[in-house]
Amino acid sequence: MTTPARATLRQPFRGDRPGITFYALFPRGAWHGDDFPLECFPALAQAGDFTMHGQDWEIKLWDLTFEEFPDSESWRTGVHRTYDWIFASGGVVAWIGDGTGYAAPPQLFDAKRMANSVFEGRSADGIRVGALELDAPAVYLDGAGLRVLRTASGGLAMAD
Secondary structure, eight states: OOOOHHHHOEETTTTSEEEEEEEEEEETTOOOOOSOOGGGOTTEEEEEEEEEEOSSEEEEEEEEEESSOOOHHHHHHHHHHHHHHHHHTTOSEEEEEOSSOOOOTTSTTOHHHHTTOEEEEEETTSOEEOOOOTTSOOOOOOHHHHHHHHHHTTTGGGOO
């Protein structure tokens, strides 16, 4: 049997605690959300945040750390609520990664630059690729999945 994601996912920059990173891509200046909604994950210990900027784009990221990951049902509910909040706040594409692999536009979602770093993603218009399930092994998106997110960005992933 392979090791479930809940036993292997760690936040290397946040004390090597259990965790993941949420990312949101949006047009520069379009974000109108508040602080990360901690109520999405009652077991959340910390939500470190950071924003990166380009000429036409911004990416917000939240390093989520837990004392212990929630049960599977609470996890999926929290993930769903987080995506809803991101898209209601102006996000175009959002994804969950391991917090270590990242490329800024125009290399965002490039398979060579972001291999083995994205577990799942969604777009504001309903596209979904991958699913990070805590009780199954963590599986990264392949090149085809990354291309789906790149296309769903409406050109923001390719902007300078």
